[in-house]
Amino acid sequence: MGDRERIAIRINGIVQGVGFRPFIFNLALEHGLTGWVTNDSAGVLIEVEGSGSKLNAFLKDIKLKAPPLAHIVSIKSWSIDPIGDNEFIIRASDRSEKVKTLISPDMALCEDCYREMMDPQDRRYLYPFINCTNCGPRFTIIEEMPYDRLYTTMREFIMCPECQREYDDPKNRRFHAQPNACPVCGPEVWLTDRTGKRVDERSSLDYGLVDEVAATYELCEKVKGDKSIGLLPEWVRPIFQLKTELKKGKIAAVKGLGGYHLVCDALNREAVQNLRKRKYRPDKPLAVMMPNLDVVRRYCQVSSEEEKLLISPVRPIVLLKWKAKGYDGITLEVAPAQSRLGVMLPYTPLHYLLFDESLPVLVMTSGNISGEPIIYDDQEAVERLGDIVDYFLVHNRRIVRPCDDSVQRVDNSPVMIRRSRGYAPIPLRLPAVKEPILACGGEMNNIFALAEKGLVFMSQHIGDLKTKNSLYHYRRMIDEMVKLFEIEPEIVVHDLHPEYISTKFALKKYKDKRLIGVQHHHAHIASCMAEHGLDGQVIGLAFDGTGYGTDGKIWGGEILIASPEKFERWAHLKYLPLPGGDKGVKEPWRIGVAYLLKALPDADWLQELPFWYSLKDEINMLKTIIEKGIKVPETSSMGRLFDAVAAILGIRTRISYEGQAAIELEELAGEELGEPYPFIVEDDSPPFVINPLPIISAIIRDLRAGKKAYKIARRFHGTVVEMALNLCIKIRQELGLQRVVMSGGVFQNRLLSLGLKKCLEGEGFEVFQHCQVPTNDGGLALGQVYVASQCILKKEDTFG
Ligand SMILES: [Zn+2]
Ligand SMILES: [Zn+2]
Ligand SMILES: [Zn+2]
Incomplete structure (x- = not known):
């Protein structure tokens, strides 16, 4: 035993439920080491014994060969x-200790499982819940930690003997795959009508012959000519039904991973129109799902970077250039204007089974009431989506x-x-964070955050908090995440808006905690700074x-001199009365009128x-x-300035979803910036006031001269770029600042954000934009955490 050494290794991160222990097990065997591995409160704990050189090689391999879904935050080892x-x-796993470990997100079906699902000889042939340690549900099925089947x-x-064998075998790729299942022992799907009454006809119906199976994508090649496999397995029949x-144009709610989707044939105009009518959603674009990249390429322009994102295990919806825009089969009603x-690719086995050659594109939009979180409870689905759909595919x-x-x-x-x-x-990661912080986020596109010891956990998308139901979910999710992550907040951060539901919630529920109010746009900028590690x-x-x-x-047209702990308002758009308040947001013509009254009070622009x-x-x-x-x-x-211009150009006088007027103005401009219109910077000392009235007058002049609307839209975008660039140069001259951080919902505008970045970089500025969190209010909580952590560190209470 002489030269034997033993080390303990502690690994933190997302290391539970991602096949980490079998990976370690196999690695130890490979290196001829003895010892053990376990999941515990803080992640994974290992003890290994063997020669020093083997132990070193083992340690190195942990980092190099970790399983695809693992996310290592730190590795420590000691003798x-x-x-x-x-x-x-x-x-x-040891349940006696207090649990504190990271949870894996839900991950898309992996290639190995896909192959098995499409193999007629496999026992999980066409089984809609196939998964393994590298794929499947996690975050949405975990009730408690540690991640163990018992707590999901x-x-x-109860696993059948065959599943149990896989689960127990460290050499099997389903070793400790907690959601492991098969048609014998696992979950099943069925079909109901809109009232929730079961209508699938399992074995009696004569549908789903081999030809129909063969039509399923990618199965075609394999099964063509081979008619020996007989009828469709019973477990997949409701899906084929x-x-x-x-195909007849019906609408369904399909239960997926994180909730229900509303689904219909995207090539069927009437079906999509019906869905819009029943959902009271006249214009807002609907997401679609396509079975594979070949189909995506048929309809959209896809770069290699976009393809990478589409097929990543995250499987997000990716916004892609629509090639023929309504003239390619996909009805224009899917995304008007x-x-x-x-577009997204299937991410659960069930999704894959929904497609075939005569059903190549499906509308796949969140089953929710506008702005609320996606519906995930079966009973609630029937109650709230029953008027919209014809069928429910439930599991x-x-x-x-x-x-x-x-x-x-x-x-x-x-x-x-x-x-x-x-x-x-x-x-x-945000090293500045020490004490436990809850950041409540904004009111629209809400995402809240819990943070502690250098890590910030952003919640999933909660939505707009204005309805009773979203508020209920918001509070529930906060309570749940506090419990799940065991972060009991000592500091609670909120927006300064006294009427925000998230602010009221923070002030009421956490009145005994240390409360910090952070100005909205300061939080926006700090959020982008946090992403890039700037101070x-x-x-x-x-x-x-x-x-x-x-x-x-x-506020909303702000140029700030900001650091994480404080800010100075250096310049802003000139205030404009916002007639009708919130109503003005929904009816951009009101902003248009307000601007025109100031710019051209005597002209008869109504004519x-x-x-x-x-x-x-x-x-x-x-x-x-x-x-x-x-x-x-x-304001x-x-x-609102974008809204006003959209209204004056006649693009939108009323909107049916957030940002619609500005989005359509950008669409009209296309990909080019035009020559800037004039604007004035008033006052000699900060905050400088940017007066946009000359822009409005110039637009009216262009309209009178018969200039095309798209040209005006381009010139307007060019103006905003010029405006920002001018002021940045002015600030650099006076204060020597080089780094420009862009944030806020308006920067969702691609033409503006790309154009401005290019111009600023051309002038030698260093430019930072969001990438990991949204530039809209969905990124606010990260900035709130950053500002609060810095205020505590530097003992400054900015606006508390
Ligand atoms: Zn898998
Ligand atoms: Zn089984
Ligand atoms: Zn905002």
């Missing part, structure tokens, strides 16, 4: 006394918490639009829709803008209100 054991074993919703299914109905289509693997699809797009590199399934709850002062461009300012007004004529009476009423000086909130919002 202990050898005990001379003669085998390597996997020890059962899979405990309701649903497919027959989808858009040049991009939100009996319970979902513990809802998780919406993530949404991304690729500019130069991937950009996050919604960070949810596949990402949550992977933590982001010190930066130029912060916060171009946004709505955010509460320290003067009680609505010149024919598309406004139907609004004549309302406009005159509004004019009276503004002229009388009746008190209305004032410096950049988002």
Whole structure:
């Protein structure tokens, strides 16, 4: 035993439920080491014994060869006394200790499982719940930690002997795969009508012959000519029955990984129109699912970077350039007035089984009531989606918490639009964080965050908190995550807006904790700084829709000198009365009128803008209100300036979803910036006021001269770029700052953010944009955490 050494190794990160112990087991065998591995409260603990050189090689391999879903945060090792054991074993998890470990997100079906599912000889042939240690549900089925079948919703299914054998065999790729299942012992699907009454006809119906199976994608090659495999397995028949109905134009709610999707044939115009009508969603684009990259390439332009994202185990919705836009089979109703289509590939086995050659593209949109989280409870689905759908495809693997699809797009590199399934709850690193912090986020696109010891756990997408139901989920998710991650917040951060539901919630529920209020746009900029590990002062461009300012007004066109602990408002758009408050947001013509009244008070622009004529009476009423000086909130919002221009160009006078007018204005401009319009920077000392009225006058002049709307849209985008660039140069001259950080909802505008970045870099600035969290309010919580942690560190209470 002489030269034998023994070391203990502690690994933190996402190392449970991702095949880490079998990986260690096999690695130890490979290196001829003895000892044991176990999951415990903090991750994975290992003791190994053998020669020093073998131990070193073993340690190196852990980092090099870790399983695909593992996410190692730290590895520590230290020497202990050898005990001379003669085998390597996997020890059962210890439940007696307090649990504190990271949870894996849900991951898409892996290739090995896909192959098995499509193999007629395999016992899981066409089984919609096939999974292994490298794939399948995690975050959405875990009730408690540690991650063990007993503490997931899979405990309701007792494994059959064959599954149990796989589960117990360290050499099997399903060793300790907690959701392991097969048609004999695992979850099943069935079909119901809109009232929840079961309608599938399992064995009696004569459908689903081999030809139908053969039509399933990629199975074609294998099965063609081989008619010997007989009827479809019983367990997949409800899915094929649903497919027959989808082909007739019916609408279904399909239970997936993190909740229900509303599904219909994207090539069937009537079906999509029906879905829109029943869901009261006239314009907002619907995401689609396609079975594989070949089909995606048929309809969309896809770069290699976009392909990589589409097939990654996260399987986000990726916004892709739509090639023929409504002239290729996919009905225009899927995404009216858009040049991009939100596309994802199947991520559960069940999804794969929904497609075939005559059903190549499915609308796959969250089954929710507008703005609320995706519905995941079977009873609630029937109650709330029953009026929208004809069928429900249900299964009996319970979902513990809802998780919406993530949404991304690729500019130069991937950009996050919604960070949810596949990402949550992977933590982001932020070394500044010490004490436990809860950041409550904003009100729209809410994501909250729990942070401690250098890690920030962003929640999945919660949505807009304005409805009772979302608020209920918000509170529940916070309580749940506090429990799951065992982070009891000592500091609670909220937005400054006194009317935000998240603010009211924080002030009421956590009144005994240390509360820190962070200004909305400061949080935006700090969020982007946190992503890039920046501290010190930066130029912060916060171009946004709505955010509460320290003067009680609505901010949103802000140029800040910001550091994580404080900010100075260096410049902003000139205040404009926002007639009708929130109503003005939904009816951009009101902002248009407010701007026109200031820019051209005497002109009869009502005559010149024919598309406004139907609004004549309302406009005159509004004019009276503004002229009388009746008190209305004032705003410096950049988002509203975009709305005003969209309204003046006749693109949108009313909107049906957030940001619609600005999005359509960008669509109109296409990919080019135009020559800037004039604007004025007023006052000699900060905060400088940027007066955009000359822009409005110039636009009207262009309209009078018969200039095309798309040209005006390009010039307007060029103006905003010029405006930001000018002020950054001015700041650099005065303060010597080089780094520019861009954040806020307006930067979802690709033309603006790419164009501005290019110009700034051309002038020698260092430019930082969001990539891991959204630039909209979905990224706010990260910034709130950063500001709060710095305030505590530097003992400054900015706005608390
Ligand atoms: Zn798998
Ligand atoms: Zn089984
Ligand atoms: Zn915002």
